[in-house]
Amino acid sequence: MTDSVVHAAGGVLWRLVDGRLRILLIHRTQYRDVTLPKGKVEPGETLVETAVRELEEETGIRVELGVPLGVSRYHLPSMREKVVQYWAAKATDEAIQQSSFVPNKEIAAVEWVSPKRALSCLSYPVDVDIVRRFLRYADDGVLDTFPLVVLRHAKAVARGEWTKDDASRPLTARGERQARAVVGPLRAFGVRRIFSSDAVRCAATVAPLAAALDRKVHLMPELSQDAWELGQSDPRTVIGKRIRASLPAVLCSHGPVLPDILNEIALATGTLRNTHLGNASSLEVGAFSVVHLSATKPGAGIVAIETHATQV
Incomplete structure (x- = not known):
């Protein structure tokens, strides 16, 4: 600025x-x-x-x-x-x-x-x-909306610098700052429920938010990069449940998994896939996209998408 x-x-x-x-x-x-x-x-x-x-x-x-x-x-x-x-x-x-x-x-x-x-x-x-x-x-009858927030985990220790299994890689000091910085913006959208890959770097990213909201983090192996690399990830089931619930939620996952999550939101709501979805899934670490969906007409398609980066 x-x-x-x-x-x-x-x-x-x-x-x-x-x-x-x-x-x-x-x-x-x-x-x-x-x-x-x-x-x-x-x-x-x-x-x-x-x-x-x-x-x-x-x-x-x-x-x-x-x-x-x-x-x-x-x-x-x-x-x-x-x-x-x-x-x-x-x-x-x-x-x-x-x-x-x-x-x-x-x-x-x-x-x-x-x-x-x-x-x-x-x-x-x-x-x-x-x-x-x-x-x-x-x-258009889509003024009453709820958000599904797709969040990429914060900065983690580099893969080449970590000798243990990939899922246990922790956040760096910058990543920890990013995790704290994202709390206020996510609360502004009224996030109620927190879902995360079970990788340490994802769970640690949403931990400050969970503490601020006094909410449980639902760990989901089906959103992990390990599952994605094995062809076993299942964002479809996760997204289907979240849309049926029609409650504000955040889903924290990994760069390679994000396009699948956005595509499943589009498919579940009858939205044509376009460059906006691609841009919304191409997130830097610690950034998130807010997908606004109709609370009364979930099949009406994605109402709006916006993307936010952390300032850390």
Whole structure:
């Protein structure tokens, strides 16, 4: 990130009220405008962590991120460019009830409005564009999604430097930092269940996440590189169960196995395989791809894919 660009993140918060879609807008005190909640990235944050934090700070509502809605770009009075990444974010009834929002020196009010009203009263064309992108998902009936996160293990001791069996290779110091760094971004997507190859380097990669969530790691030999090399891997069974469960989950595996995992997600959801799947499976160590699937129409195909690298 360069000093000439200000990076920020935010979202389109949504809910259903009596079956009707409503979007949350904020009325800012200083600028006397109506806009979408967003804010600047703080040191050490990823964009997804910024989005979750800013949405809660400006609206009082804790959310988990849904589909990515793209980027808005505009110039500040200082002539620096501001680049804002947005995600859709469903506001649950529980999160709304727990909101502690009160008008303050930054935000005068928050308002739930219909999509039509949102488009007419937003102060900035860039916000209108983001809402229009959001409404395409609503029009297609795939706004309510859950993520399957495909994670490549963090940096491990090199194969040539390890004298024991390959599955026991541990993480390096950098790999351990990567494993810790991925916790915040994965929590931003609401990961609930953790599945991993039984290789040490994979289990160690998701161990900090499991500790943070107080969740068990489900070790799966069928996702291991050893099984893949023997022609015995079975991502199809794993993916089928995860899609039927329709719960946010992460699957940690190895570089050679990732294309098979992504292909099985595509096959299970009737998605045409294309270059996006290839890019999503070509991950550096410690990186992950988020595959957003419809919670109500699992056969509707992959709704969106996004890829994130660790900053370590």
